[in-house]
Amino acid sequence: MVARNEPEPCREQDWGLFEITKRDGAARIGRLHSKHGPITTPMLLPVINPNIRTIEPREMWEKYGIEALITNSYVIWKHEDLRTQALSEGIHSLLDFPGAVVTDSGTFQSYVYGDVEVGPEEIVAFQRDMGVDIGTMLDVFGRPDMTREELEGAVEETANRAKPSLSVAGSEMLLNGPIQGGTHADLRTRSSLLMGSSESEGRGFAVHPIGGIVPLMEQQRYRELFEILLASKSSLPPDRPVHFFGCGHPLLFPMAIALGVDMFDSAAYAIFARDDRLLTPEGTVKLGDIQEWPFHSHALFGITPQIVREMEKDERSIILAKHNLEVTQAELARCREAIRNGTIWELAEKRSHASPYLREAFVWLQEQLDDPDDGPVGDSVLQIIASTNPLRRGGEGLGEEIDFRPHILHIQALLATRWRVPGSWWDSTSGPPERVLLIEGAPPPWRISALGPVIEQLAEEPRTVVMISTPIGLIPFSLEDLSPWCHLTGPDGIWDPIFDDLEVIEALDEFGLSKTPLVRIIPREEAEEHPEAAGVREWLDRCSVVDKLALLCAINPSDGCKITDEMTSRRSRTDRVVNVNSGGKHILSPRLTDGGISLTTHGASVANELNSSPIPEFGSSEEGSDFPGIPRVCIIDDAIPFVGNGRNVMHGYISGADSHLTPGQPCIVVDSNGALVAHGTPITTHLEMSFLRKGVAVKVREGAMKQDQ
Numbered sequence: 001m002v003a004r005n006e007p008e009p010c011r012e013q014d015w016g017l018f019e020i021t022k023r024d025g026a027a028r029i030g031r032l033h034s035k036h037g038p039i040t041t042p043m044l045l046p047v048i049n050p051n052i053r054t055i056e057p058r059e060m061w062e063k064y065g066i067e068a069l070i071t072n073s074y075v076i077w078k079h080e081d082l083r084t085q086a087l088s089e090g091i092h093s094l095l096d097f098p099g100a101v102v103t104d105s106g107t108f109q110s111y112v113y114g115d116v117e118v119g120p121e122e123i124v125a126f127q128r129d130m131g132v133d134i135g136t137m138l139d140v141f142g143r144p145d146m147t148r149e150e151l152e153g154a155v156e157e158t159a160n161r162a163k164p165s166l167s168v169a170g171s172e173m174l175l176n177g178p179i180q181g182g183t184h185a186d187l188r189t190r191s192s193l194l195m196g197s198s199e200s201e202g203r204g205f206a207v208h209p210i211g212g213i214v215p216l217m218e219q220q221r222y223r224e225l226f227e228i229l230l231a232s233k234s235s236l237p238p239d240r241p242v243h244f245f246g247c248g249h250p251l252l253f254p255m256a257i258a259l260g261v262d263m264f265d266s267a268a269y270a271i272f273a274r275d276d277r278l279l280t281p282e283g284t285v286k287l288g289d290i291q292e293w294p295f296h297s298h299a300l301f302g303i304t305p306q307i308v309r310e311m312e313k314d315e316r317s318i319i320l321a322k323h324n325l326e327v328t329q330a331e332l333a334r335c336r337e338a339i340r341n342g343t344i345w346e347l348a349e350k351r352s353h354a355s356p357y358l359r360e361a362f363v364w365l366q367e368q369l370d371d372p373d374d375g376p377v378g379d380s381v382l383q384i385i386a387s388t389n390p391l392r393r394g395g396e397g398l399g400e401e402i403d404f405r406p407h408i409l410h411i412q413a414l415l416a417t418r419w420r421v422p423g424s425w426w427d428s429t430s431g432p433p434e435r436v437l438l439i440e441g442a443p444p445p446w447r448i449s450a451l452g453p454v455i456e457q458l459a460e461e462p463r464t465v466v467m468i469s470t471p472i473g474l475i476p477f478s479l480e481d482l483s484p485w486c487h488l489t490g491p492d493g494i495w496d497p498i499f500d501d502l503e504v505i506e507a508l509d510e511f512g513l514s515k516t517p518l519v520r521i522i523p524r525e526e527a528e529e530h531p532e533a534a535g536v537r538e539w540l541d542r543c544s545v546v547d548k549l550a551l552l553c554a555i556n557p558s559d560g561c562k563i564t565d566e567m568t569s570r571r572s573r574t575d576r577v578v579n580v581n582s583g584g585k586h587i588l589s590p591r592l593t594d595g596g597i598s599l600t601t602h603g604a605s606v607a608n609e610l611n612s613s614p615i616p617e618f619g620s621s622e623e624g625s626d627f628p629g630i631p632r633v634c635i636i637d638d639a640i641p642f643v644g645n646g647r648n649v650m651h652g653y654i655s656g657a658d659s660h661l662t663p664g665q666p667c668i669v670v671d672s673n674g675a676l677v678a679h680g681t682p683i684t685t686h687l688e689m690s691f692l693r694k695g696v697a698v699k700v701r702e703g704a705m706k707q708d709q
Helices: 056-065 072-076 080-089 091-095 107-113 120-131 148-169 185-197 216-218 222-233 250-258 270-275 305-309 314-338 343-354 356-370 376-384 404-418 451-460 500-510 532-554 557-563 602-610 637-645 685-691 704-708
Strands: 018-026 027-034 038-039 042-047 068-072 098-106 134-136 172-177 209-210 242-244 263-267 275-279 283-286 433-437 464-470 472-478 518-521 567-571 577-580 583-592 596-600 632-635 654-657 669-670 678-683 694-702
Touching: 018 314, 027 314, 042 314, 056 314, 068 072, 068 091, 072 080, 072 098, 072 120, 072 532, 080 091, 080 120, 091 098, 120 134, 120 148, 148 172, 148 185, 172 216, 185 209, 185 222, 185 376, 209 222, 209 567, 216 222, 216 685, 222 242, 222 250, 222 356, 222 376, 250 314, 250 356, 270 275, 270 314, 275 314, 305 314, 314 343, 343 356, 343 654, 356 376, 356 404, 376 404, 404 532, 433 451, 451 464, 451 518, 451 532, 472 500, 500 518, 532 557, 532 567, 532 577, 532 583, 532 596, 557 602, 583 602, 596 602, 602 669, 602 678, 602 704, 637 678, 637 694, 637 704, 654 685, 669 694, 678 704
Parallel strands: 042 068, 042 263, 068 098, 098 134, 134 172, 209 242, 242 263, 433 464, 433 518, 632 669
Antiparallel strands: 018 027, 027 038, 275 283, 464 472, 567 577, 577 583, 583 596, 632 654, 669 678, 678 694
């Protein structure tokens, strides 16, 4: 075993700051900066009992990649020898752990035993004095079986203790600010508002644990568990990690992370091991019930369940605990990879089938996504959809639940609100459409399987709106190469005609086309080259660019027509448009991976000139519109020379951002006068940009000043 290097302490100015490096909707990979190194999230804080160390903390650091752990300050405080050593040598020496140390305060002990013998300020001071990285204030545990009046009292008393606790922690220790409120969504929201706004000398909480959830997990009341998470998230500052206090079973990780949890903690890896139980991503397995390992690990490699059963209890507990910790770490790594490749929701969907109680919760979440409630839970659900990049690379596996995936809901919503019938036709005529042509039974790429019949039909009647039937709804032919529609995977039969006349009419009604005459065709063979093919194809290419600018950049189709005036294009060897020019200048390039668009600096400049909305400024209100213009991020003067030369936009240097900005889709960077500085892709939402002070906000594609040099 090769020992890991000791952690590098953060810079003084970064202490306590959280940055987001990757996201998929509410799920995010981040870094919390502590005095004992950065903590990468989503992550687990293994619980260490200072009296019973099933796995030594040093081994956790060196072998299992644990960057931070959690222990109980109240247990140490009550034990005279431990208290003396912790105060004289420090908590890191006591535990022999070089990474970040988080401590609980005794709140859970008050839940179990009814009370604790230490005061709120005294326990925070004790945590501070033994050198804890992230301490926890002594909050009031809100049990689900409490009356509403009792839970209101728990919320208010916890909030009353917040400022004094922050004052005691001072500038030497980061502090957890737990959220209470039982199963009442409105109380969780109030607790989030109170704790999120609590400050002492300009410093607030670093992390917000969702407290009082252990009884819900013990009773497998997962629907209520995730409901209070969504309610809490709706009002918490987005620049602080959210900690699911007491949750550590890998079964719950994907769904919790998909909804925005950043940190977990649990002693389950050790407790379950002492009870001869193994953790798996799909539930818990009893050692006595198996003949072979259902999940492999380094700890169990080369030995059989029977061999482990024959071990002495202490030896057996240690080897099972190591397996449980390995499985836990592996599932968290799987979740982080899913965030990176945009499949965290599909992973949660898969894991939901492992438990009927978890499945109930997931079905409820799907119902919320389909029809969000009014209130804090609905607000969080809408934020999840809006913050999810609607496009994905690679295949999109077709399944019964595909319609509920947040990125699918997002692109469908953009299609419903931003797509418009063409304002003019390929033969230069204008006016309403004469008919709708529905292409059915043809698989993608439709530019190959259906282009000939489309050209033939358009040549016959120029004022034709061409739509394509897909297993997840109708789309305009102009979006034929846009993810996810063109990337659906499944048996050949998924492309068979599946809609009856009534369903088609209902679908067309969403586009305002239900009363337009309908023609349905199934392309069987490629049509012969038509004399008007060149003119029709140029019009189709232009429609594609205009429609993508509308959907992905919120540019009004009439402005899209101005941007594409005198449009020409260059095609790849596979007949895909790769460069789009207007007026002889390159303005954008359609991406071959997902059908999205990448602007050039000239294209960004043209789009910016057509944007007449006020320059975004944090704290100001925006008027609602389907087409507010290309999203803008406004930076302060000090950052302009760097960003203008191609450097990324960093948090802390932003004065405003448009609320319709979508992570992963194009945006432009402007100065306080609205002049173009750069263009690129945002990593965070406009709300996160208003809070975060660390990390990349916009990955710049090209600086406007760099092009001038």
